[in-house]
Amino acid sequence: MKKILILFYLTVLLSTSLLGSTDVVKAKEALSPEVKNMSIKTISQSKIDSIVQQSREVAKETKENNKHSNRQLIDDTNQLINYFLIEGDTGYFYEMTPDEEETLQVFDIESTVDTSNAQDNNFINTQDNELVNAQDNELVNAQDNDFINTQDNELVNAQEIGLFNVLSANYLPDGIGGRVKIAGNGNYITSTVTLPTTTQMGNTQTGIAYIYSGFSGMKSSGASIETDMGLQYSKNNNGTFKWKPYLKWSADNTFGFGTHLPSNNVVNDQNGFKMGSNVTMTIYRNVNGNTRLSQLGTAICSDVNCYSQKETFLTSIVEVAGTNVSSVTKWKLLATIAGSDSVKGKSYAKFTGVNVDGVTKTPVADGADYATITVGTGTATITVSNP
Secondary structure (H helix, E strand, C coil): CCCEEEEEEECCCCCHHHCCCCEEEECCCCCCCEEEECCCCCCCHHHHHHHHHHHHHHHHHHHHHHHHCCCCCCCHHHEEEEEEEEECCEEEEEEECCCCCEEEEEEEEEEEEECCCHHHCCCCCHHHCCCCCCCCCCCCCHHHCCCCCHHHCCCCCCCCHHHCCCCCCCCCCCEEEEEEEEECCCCEEEEEEECCCHHHHCCCCCCEEEEEEEEEEEECCCCEEEEEEEEEEEECCCCCEEEEEEEEEEECCEEEEEECCCCCCCCCCCCCECCCCEEEEEEEEEECCEEEEEEEEEECCCCCCCCCCCCEEEEEEEEECCCCEEEEEEEEEEEEEECCCCCCEEEEEEEEEEEECCEECCCEEEEEECEEEEEECCEEEEEEEEC
């Protein structure tokens, strides 16, 4: 009997007709954000108020940190804050725009799928050349899947930890790319990545490009945990390419992912970081029991739906609650194109200022497949090409 694969994915649809009516509740304060409850569950008013308060505290702290950091001078009128919290099977997405307009969206993260019989699963159709062996993670035809859509650059391979087998030193199955590692424990890893330009990405992509960091570690329970947290190449409705926040984690034989966001959903589907720009990424293994990804850089729009197509400084925070990571054995930085062993495409990532707990580190090459890797003190450059 094959293992049960549990996939967590966001199920909010742009068209609420598939979910029924959208409940709108208000937090108690006079200047409350509009709160859209797209969950099938009943969310209490006290919980809404608590999440709003928590989100506002994160936004306030973020703005203060941005002002006093050495990255660049930022004023309140040009800051966009996105805070995405995953608590079990419920997700909360909070946004504060430069005009301090606030929204909170509540949605479900589900479901459980038994992969022992792929033909019986709703999201797999073997007659249409879908997943052949769910445990071995063969490439699926994503266009017919409810939660995957390669045209929107969503997740192709959900079970493979880190998209690749992290134990493989020289070969990266189910895709191509390069990986570097930094051994040792720590509380956080920070790096600034220079994203590829549209020209550097080319137009031959047959897979999905990712640039990300992450770690292998242990939970306080003694269970192992693996995280991939970074950026995913994507295109919005007007044809503009960008890099949107992405994360995936696994622990206790549970595999999951969350993004900003899967196809047909609303959370950060249109906005993202500008091509060719610099994005500072920090991964915290444990913030009050949660694992957090913080990303700062120039976004193509000043709101999640790109109603205002004005370049804006975006701080995106994605947080997974209750991970309780107690230690890290290895940190990693990657640039990959996922899909299959024969996937085509190009990508590029230059990581600078690589440090763990503020101490500059020299990454070590840890695997390359159709990729070249150059490392130095606090730097790593990965160029991926399979034309």
